[in-house]
Amino acid sequence: MVAPVISARGLRKTFGEFVAVDGIDFEVPPGESFGLLGPNGAGKSTTMRMVGAVSQRTAGELRVLGLDPDTHGPEIRSQLGVVPQDDNLDTELKVRDNLIVYGRYFGISRALCAQRADELLGFAQLEEKAKARVDDLSGGMKRRLTIARALINEPRILMLDEPTTGLDPQARHVLWDRLFRLKERGTTLVLTTHYMDEAEQLCDRLVVVDHGRIMAEGSPSALIRQYSTREVCELRFGSERNADAAARLEGLADRVETLPDRVLLYTDDGEGLLERVARLGLHPTTSLVRRSSLEDVFLRLTGRSLVE
Numbered sequence: 001m002v003a004p005v006i007s008a009r010g011l012r013k014t015f016g017e018f019v020a021v022d023g024i025d026f027e028v029p030p031g032e033s034f035g036l037l038g039p040n041g042a043g044k045s046t047t048m049r050m051v052g053a054v055s056q057r058t059a060g061e062l063r064v065l066g067l068d069p070d071t072h073g074p075e076i077r078s079q080l081g082v083v084p085q086d087d088n089l090d091t092e093l094k095v096r097d098n099l100i101v102y103g104r105y106f107g108i109s110r111a112l113c114a115q116r117a118d119e120l121l122g123f124a125q126l127e128e129k130a131k132a133r134v135d136d137l138s139g140g141m142k143r144r145l146t147i148a149r150a151l152i153n154e155p156r157i158l159m160l161d162e163p164t165t166g167l168d169p170q171a172r173h174v175l176w177d178r179l180f181r182l183k184e185r186g187t188t189l190v191l192t193t194h195y196m197d198e199a200e201q202l203c204d205r206l207v208v209v210d211h212g213r214i215m216a217e218g219s220p221s222a223l224i225r226q227y228s229t230r231e232v233c234e235l236r237f238g239s240e241r242n243a244d245a246a247a248r249l250e251g252l253a254d255r256v257e258t259l260p261d262r263v264l265l266y267t268d269d270g271e272g273l274l275e276r277v278a279r280l281g282l283h284p285t286t287s288l289v290r291r292s293s294l295e296d297v298f299l300r301l302t303g304r305s306l307v308e
């Protein structure tokens with residue numbers, strides 16, 4: 001068994017009385033793409049900052065590349081690439097200079113920084129923006145620049161806190177493609193997200209976190225198998241009628257969830273279930289059958305939606 005690049009045991013972080021991370025255990029083997037999936041306030045960024053050796057843990061064990069962040073912060077930071085939740089690019093500097101100046105912090109020679117900056121501008125598809133001001137980049141371009149910057153020291157682990165939040169679908173797909181290439185090259189990725197599709201696209205394995213605790217762990221497909229059915233029927237009866245309809249549907253499916261705007265029926269045979277709904281004389285205004293997703297896993301585990 002290969003040594004994990006990150007291991008946490010009973011990892012905990014409190015701010016005064018408030019418990020942000022409540023004793024979590026996880027391990028990340030080298031080359032894995034590992035995700036923390038959870039809603040706002042779950043403790044994802046707090047966990048990332050402890051792993052990134054910029055925030056001290058309150059209790060528990062933590063090793064990053066075999067080292068303790070409490071005593072080996074600089075050694076750990078020099079081998080990590082960090083993409084924080086909010087872009088913190090230097091707006092005083094042009095795009096290419098952001099990469100070079102950041103590389104210089106790691107003691108990398110100017111010549112090597114310049115060479116890597118050009119390669120990374122290519123990787124991030126920002127060659128044409130090399131001399132642009134950071135403020136003149138689009139949101140997706142800023143995100144790609146932040147990722148490029150995080151790679152200047154050729155990190156062993158790339159930590160990405162909500163890499164695509166706030167981006168349009170096309171910009172997200174461009175970023176996913178770039179991250180997938182890194183993964184193919186063997187870089188360990190640790191990312192947080194509250195987009196289930198992002199987790200399904202990028203993560204080999206993930207933990208579902210809520211209120212500072214790990215609710216479940218596994219690959220996206222294993223989690224869906226364990227916590228959901230193969231298919232889901234989404235029925236809308238109108239906001240006034242959903243609850244009444246759900247009461248009549250109880251027992252028809254493996255599980256019935258009533259949300260304010262729709263009723264979810266969990267089943268392995270969606271089309272068959274729709275026929276049985278019709279036979280009951282219930283006529284939803286819209287209905288659709290889809291595969292189960294991580295959103296359903298989250299709903300099952302917490303009774304809430306991932307994105308409010």
Ligand SMILES: Nc1ncnc2c1ncn2[C@@H]1O[C@H](COP(=O)(O)OP(=O)(O)OP(=O)(O)O)[C@@H](O)[C@H]1O
Pocket residue numbers: 015018019020038039040041042043044045046047085194
């Ligand atoms: N420096 C701090 N002082 C006090 N409370 C904090 C601090 N940092 C985080 N918290 C609290 O800890 C909890 C977890 O915050 P964290 O930023 O880790 O959540 P998150 O999962 O990253 O959420 P989001 O999806 O909104 O980014 C929140 O309730 C937050 O208010």
Ligand SMILES: [Mg+2]
Pocket residue numbers: 044045046085161
């Ligand atoms: Mg966060």
